[in-house]
Amino acid sequence: MLVVVCIKQVPDTTQVQIDPVTNTLVREGIPFIVNPYDAHALEEALRLKDRFGFRVAALSMGPPNAEATLKKALALGVDEAILLSDRVFGGADTLATSRVLSEAIERLNQQEQVGIVICGKQTIDGDTAQVGPGIATRLGYTQLTLVDLIEKLDPQQGRITVRRKLEGRHEIVEAPLPVLLTVVREVNRPRYPTVPMRLESEAATVQVWSNQELQLDQNGIGLKGSPTWVSRIFSPQREKGEIVGDGAADPTGAAHLLIDRLVSRDLLVV
Amino acid sequence: MFLELTEEQKLIQETARNFARSELEPLAAKLDREGDRPAFLANLKKLAELGFMGLNVQGEYGGSEAGVVAFSVAMTEIARACASTAVTVSVNNMVCEVIQAVGSQEQKEKYIPRICSGAYAAGSFALTETGAGSDPAGMTTTAVLDGDSWVLNGSKIFITSAPYAGVFVVWAVTDREAPKGKGISCFLVEQGTPGLVIGKQEEKTGQHASATNELVFDNCRIPKDALMGKLNDGFRIAVAELGGGRIGIGSLALGVGLAAMDYATRYSTERVQFGQKISSFQAIQWKIADSYTELEAARLLLMNAAFRKESGRPFAKEASMAKLYATEAANRACYNAVQMLGGYGYTADFPVERYARDVRITSIYEGTSEIQRVIIAREILKNIS
Incomplete structure (x- = not known):
């Protein structure tokens, strides 16, 4: 069984600022990183490899320099890395992106049956959380989002049981393969690449697939295939703080309320 | 002349930095104050699994074959977070290298993989x-x-x-x-x-x-x-192998010095006295300028010694120069960092007092500054006459 993990190279948004005049992201000189959620997706794929011996392929759509991101995936232990890169893929929204990624997964499926596709919950630059579900819909895979634990996987029966982290509650879901998972940060702690693997990955080749390979209709991909346009990016007005509980009368209760609030907003992990 | 790390060296530096920031730094103050040997050894094991115990050791013995420059930059990154971990990694690398250099085939096959893999927490x-x-x-x-x-x-x-x-x-x-x-x-x-x-x-x-x-x-x-x-x-073996160890300790000292100055410099942009940030005072600016200049000089000396060793050239004099200068510069940087934090720099609420204590030994162990001067002078004088 092949496990496919989709990863995106993103600007390190902790260092990105918004140009107040043009309302666009100032990207000059900002280092690129693996989208943090995708790093968890990658780790989960590698854990499946460790446990079941599956092969893992990493997919990324992006400019040629996204090769660096895929090399990091190779250094961590993926078996195959494919960069989907072509000028005609550029300017894509989530719809067009999921079209290209689905087609690539379909090509991989023709070589070896794909059982599981794993994506990060969302990217930290686009923040839509749409590409994973888009791929699942297009491929007709079961779609399990916001996974924080793979409870059980039975490759023989072709079934998977996962826990989904929803607001204020968990949901246990069992589903048939093939499946697409999107994972949250709590799912695991990503490993570090070893020095020898990192040195090896520098010399390894990342396959590059252009639309020559995928043969997609150009009207459905890239800028042409993207019905969504971002009209403006801006920093939100900072909301006023709120007072939680009554710290003077009931400090313990107020502390509990605060912790609950932080947990429900994903600001604190317990 | 090309003063730039290779892509591979940068990758190793980045891996060491990420690991040090996420795994070592959060634990460093606790290890210093209370000690937690299981946690300390667990981090050593992780570092071994990542390939940091035999950076300049051949792959057939479980080493990473990354070279001496990579070893140096990795040591600096690890020491920025935790000097205790860094010295252990440095000594482990040195022990692996001495066995690789003079051990029998059986000795190499038996001991080096155990240190590189973390089966042994350390070599002494x-x-x-x-x-x-x-x-x-x-x-x-x-x-x-x-x-x-x-x-x-x-x-x-x-x-x-x-x-x-x-x-x-x-x-x-x-x-x-x-x-x-x-x-x-x-x-x-x-x-x-x-x-x-x-x-x-x-x-x-x-x-x-x-x-x-x-x-x-x-x-x-x-x-x-x-x-x-x-x-x-x-005795000849000891003298030869200590040269490599000196690159390790110099790189370690550089890491501690940088950690101290980075902390103190950031602090100086926040601390206000006389109605302004203390970084606006020339007295503070000069400390920043002097220490970073010295640390940069130390880095270049270390890179030179590491590069000479890596390319098979004599490096004893250069390793001693780098060790002497880097450890003394790092001591001065830590002194300045404490000074920049004032009274707070002398309290355990801030990490610079730990840096100042951790760095002190670097100009003593692996050959004191005085011995480094003896070696440097001897190497220079032997070529005259």
Whole structure:
């Protein structure tokens, strides 16, 4: 069984600022990183490899320099890395992106049956959380989002049981393969690449697939295939703080309320 | 002339930095104050699994074959977060390298992979004695051949990692009649060998998590083939291998110095006195300028020594220069950092007092600054005449 993990190279948004005049992201000189959620997706794929011996392929759509991101995936232990890169893929929204990624997964499926596709919950630059579900819909895979634990996987029966982290509650879901998972940060702690693997990955080749390979209709991909346009990016007005509980009368209760609030907003992990 | 790390070296630096920031730094203050040996050893194990214990060791023995420059930059990154971890990594690398350089095929295959993989938490380098510090040839520990084994008697002091090392590289006198330094041999002694006693652990000023102990050899019997290298060639081996260790310790000191200055510099942009940030005062600016200039000079000296070693050129003088300068510059940087934080710099609420304590030993161990000057001068003077 092949496990496919989709990863995106993103600007390190902790260092990105918004140009107040043009309302666009100032990207000059900002280092690129693996989208943090995708790093968890990658780790989960590698854990499946460790446990079941599956092969893992990493997919990324992006400019040629996204090769660096895929090399990091190779250094961590993926078996195959494919960069989907072509000028005609550029300017894509989530719809067009999921079209290209689905087609690539379909090509991989023709070589070896794909059982599981794993994506990060969302990217930290686009923040839509749409590409994973888009791929699942297009491929007709079961779609399990916001996974924080793979409870059980039975490759023989072709079934998977996962826990989904929803607001204020968990949901246990069992589903048939093939499946697409999107994972949250709590799912695991990503490993570090070893020095020898990192040195090896520098010399390894990342396959590059252009639309020559995928043969997609150009009207459905890239800028042409993207019905969504971002009209403006801006920093939100900072909301006023709120007072939680009554710290003077009931400090313990107020502390509990605060912790609950932080947990429900994903600001604190317990 | 091209003063730039290769892509591979940058990747190793980045891996070391990420690991140090996420895994070592959060634990460093606790290790310093309370100690937590299981946590300390767990991090060493992780570093071994990532390939940091044999950076300049061949792949067939489990090393990473990343080279000396990569070793240097990795040491600096690890030391930025935790000097105790860094010194252990430095010594482990040195032990692997000495076994690789002079060990028999069996010794290499047996011990190096165990250190590189983390099966052994550490390897130890047992040279110093109470009466033989800067003058190691004055050692009195003896090894006497008795049938099929060597019998060791004597003691060593200041031995890094002794309680949790799997193997010790031990120097002992094998020919008492020989001229000074010509009758010393090198041995591999496994932890747990009867007669090898791990003695008192020193209470040190800094680098608390790294254990430093006395070793006692009380009729310690080791196999005949535990001799490493040629008989009576031990002193030459020690002198040759310490050069590499000096690059490690210089790089470590650089990391601690940078950590201190980075912290103090950031602090100076927040701390307000006389109605303005103290970074606006020239007195503070000069400290920042002086320390970073010195640390940059130290970095370049280290890179030069590492590059010479990596490319197979003589590097003893350059390693001593780099070690001397980097450790003294780092000491000055830590002094400045404490000064910039004022009274707060002297409290345990801020990390700079720990940096200042941790850095102090760097100009003492692996050859004092004074000995480095002796070596440098000797190397220079021998070429005149």
